[in-house]
Amino acid sequence: MPSSYVSKINLAEIKAIDIHTHVEIDTHGHLALDSELMDASAKYFKVGPTHSRTPSIKEIAELYRSLSMAAVIFTVDAQTATGHQPLANEEIAEAAAANADVLIPFGSVDPWKDDAAKKMRALVENHGVKGIKFHPSLQAFTPNERKFYPIYEVLQELGVVALFHTGQTGIGAGLPGGRGIKLGYSNPILLDDVAADFPELQIVLAHPSVPWVDTAISMAIHKANVFIDLSGWLPKYFPQQLVAQAGNLLKDKLLFGTDFPLIAPERWLTSFESLDISPESTSKILKTNAASLLKLS
DSSP, X not given: OOXXXXXXXXXXXXXXXXXXXXXXXXXXXXXXXXXXXXXXXXXXXXOOOGGGSOOOHHHXXXXXXXXXXXEEEEOOOOHHHHOOOOOOXXXXXXXXXXXXXXXXXXXXXXXXXXXXXXXXXXXXXXXXXXXXXXXXXXXXXXXXXXXXXXXXXXXXXXXXXEEEEOSOOSTTTTSGGGGGOOGGGGOXXXXXHHHHHOTTSOEEEESOOTTOXXXXXXXXXXXXXXXXEOTTSOGGGSOXXXXXXXXXXXXXXXXXXXXXXXXXXXXXXXXXXXXXXXXXXXXXXXIIHHHHHTTOO
16 A cells, blocks of 8 residues: 655745646656647747656655745546546655655546546545546536536545636647637536535635636635635736735635646746735735645644
8 A cells, every 4th residue: 555645744834835736747758638738738828848847746846845835736637538648646646745845635537437436535545635636628527517426525525625727728728629628617607506515625716717707706705615726827917806805805715826837936926926915815825725725734
C-alpha cells in the first residue's frame, strides 16, 4: 500500500496557498492533453510552446517552496470526451506526499466512467487526496444531471472539496469549433443545483466564470458551501463587480489561484497588488480561506 498523503504544511511559515495548479506531464513524458490542445492553451495564455511549460512535480514543489507558498496540484481526466489517456492520480498523490510541506493533492476522475465514484473513494481513502477536480467543458458533461449525483454523494460523505472549472477556457481556444469543446457545460448556474442538493459538499467555482461572473458571485453569496477561486486571469483583468465584493460580501469566499504553469504565481501576485483590497481581505484570500476549506488549520 502506497503511503497516504498527510499535510506537513506549516501555516505560520507560508504566505499563500495556490488552490489551482496543473500537473501537465508525468515521469514518462506523457502529456495531460494532446499536443494540439496543449499548444492552443499556450498560445491563449502567451506562455510559449509546450516543451517550455511542463515542469515536473518536483520542480513545482521547489518553486513554491522558494516562494514560501503551498500549492494544490491536479490533472484532469477527460478520457471519454477526448480519447486521451490521463495522467495517473496515484503518481500525483505520491509525489505530493513526498513534498507534503508545500504540495496538496487533488484527484480527477472521468465522470462518465461507471466506476467514477469508486475511484474517487479510493483516491481519498487510500491516497489522501483533499479534493476532486472537474472540467465540465473538457469532460463534456452537464454537472447537474442526476446520473452524476452518486459522485457528489461520495464526495460529500468523505468531506472533500469539489473544484469545478467554470466560464471560458483556454483549452481549444482559437481552434475550429474550439475543438468541439462547449462552454455551456461550464456555466456556474448548473452547479447551483448541486450546491443546493448537497449542502455539505464544499464547491469551488474555478476562475472568475466569465461571461457568467454575476452568476458566480450570486451563488457564492447565497450558498455557504460555494467558493470562487481567482485562477486563470491576471487580477488586473478581473471584472470590477468581483473586485468590489472582494473586501465585502466575498471576503470569506475568494481563494488565491493561478492556473500555474500558465500563470506564474509571482506574476499573479504583482498584478493583485494593484487592486484596492484591504490587508484583512487580502490575507483571507491568499491563505486563510483556503486553509480553512482544506482543513489545514
